[in-house]
Amino acid sequence: MKTLIIENIDLKKIGELVTVSKQFCDAPDIIALGEGDIPGSFGKAWQFGQAVPANLVSTVSNIIKQENYEVILMSVSTLGSGLAGPLSAALAAPAVTEVTAIHPDLVVDRPVYGGKAIIQHKIESTPTILTIRRKYFEPAQLDGTTAATALDAVEDKVTLVAETHEQTDGIPLEDANVIVSGGRGIGDPENFSMLQEMAHQLNGAVGASRGAVDEGWASPTKQIGQTGKIVAPSVYFAVGISGASQHLAGIANSKCVVAINKDEDANIFNRARFGVVCDYKKIVPILTQAIMEGK
Amino acid sequence: MHIAVLAKVVPDYEVPAMDFELSNNRAHERFSRMLGLYDENAIETGIQLKAKTSSSLTIISYGTDGDVQFLRKGVAMGADKLILVKGTSDDPSVIAQNLKLAVEELGDVDLILAGQQSADMDRGIVPGILAQMLGATFIPQVGYIESKDDLWNVNQITSTGKRELEFKGLGVLSITSIPENVPRIPAVRAIFAAKKKPVVKLDGVDQGKMALQEISVEIPKSESVCEFINADDPNEAVKTLLNRLTEERFI
């Protein structure tokens, strides 16, 4: 099937979508967003500079129509979410978002009810639009680069006034092998530094639940879960996190979850490999010290 | 100015996975119903914007008569009225068409807010479809909104930080959660007053379904067996935990 990837220039995101595309075709085409070379080898390639998805809808839907693409792949992100709905309506194309598995004959899985159930759909017509949840497919290795045709958005509905990227000292959450995440149980913003110190000793990153983000203790970019980042570290420490299904949706592919929670009935213990029923304030400083000494 | 907020009544989204069950491939009807969480963030955002811009605020929903009692919470939070388009489809394209009927019925809507995702379907797609159907601008994951002359200035929360964006004309914005839009808890007096606010009901349409066939809905089995580490002595607990993590080669 003729497949088109639409993605920002990002090795891992494009890599994951190339892996997905193998289920549909040998060599997908790509519309890449951003500056720089497009990593990997594609049939045809187009490129927009820095762009706002709302301005791309008509250009992209024209390309899909002209080239008769059957499957359009994006990852779940502000780009994928910005384009999936409008493209679906513009092309009268069925769209399935947050896809976690793909089976033969255009059968796909996606979670519902905060990840408590999985719905399976058969897609009955093409073109179809799929957004793929991060970390469910191994990124393909991308060799070389592909030369692209530069494109301009034909619409300027939205103006990008400014863009800010948060400084992260240390490893980005999505790449970290160890993540120390805090929830509402942390109780106050100061104590997040305790998690920071522990993560630092483990060469890991700090994450947060929506509870902690809503309280303003951690930035929204640190939120892990269904509507935050999807992560798959070797070890995920959930500290003062109750383990709502929407939070667990972000750590489904983590290898080992360690729960530190003072409520022995907290749902997180149903997902954890190791559990410590305890006030985190008692255990985290000792844990950090022991890790430091063990190095 | 007239702000519309799209809100959906869903089965209790805080039911833990262990207690969750299905009937007819949907959440069991024994679960209590409530407004979706992001929809409440959108209502809160709308109410704050209403105060700053002296606008009126209408909550639009597609659902059943039984949903009205739960939608009234949004009115109690500060909306002026409710409009319900009646129907039961889960198809995003059908839902968007029905919401469009309500927007057209209102006629003078300047801005449409929605939740980032519904708390049952986890999709985040309905607002974008509706925007395209209305010829409006769609921006997902919006935190802050300001009205500047004839422009809307919004902050979009991205995976690495934020984008400040500006646009003119009708927009559909899906709202993400930030500390500033944690939903207010309506006062008892407001809850009573909300019962008297007008509700307009429209008959929905059931056409234009996406070419998707639903094959199955299943609850995945969870297999994790937690090894509890005795925490009576925190020093011992830490030692045991680190030993186990190294033995199993996790760190």
Ligand SMILES: Cc1cc2nc3c(=O)[nH]c(=O)nc-3n(C[C@H](O)[C@H](O)[C@H](O)COP(=O)(O)OP(=O)(O)OC[C@H]3O[C@@H](n4cnc5c(N)ncnc54)[C@H](O)[C@@H]3O)c2cc1C
């Ligand atoms: C559509 C939708 C999407 C969502 N997306 C996300 C998402 O992406 N990510 C996310 O996280 N949530 C998400 N949520 C919210 C989710 O449902 C929960 O509300 C949220 O995860 C709760 O956060 P929490 O566990 O930090 O807080 P709580 O549920 O309040 O849990 C706090 C925990 O801390 C423990 N605790 C308290 N004090 C201590 C102490 N001193 N020591 C140890 N433990 C202590 C308590 O026992 C409790 O278990 C979403 C919800 C919806 C409806």
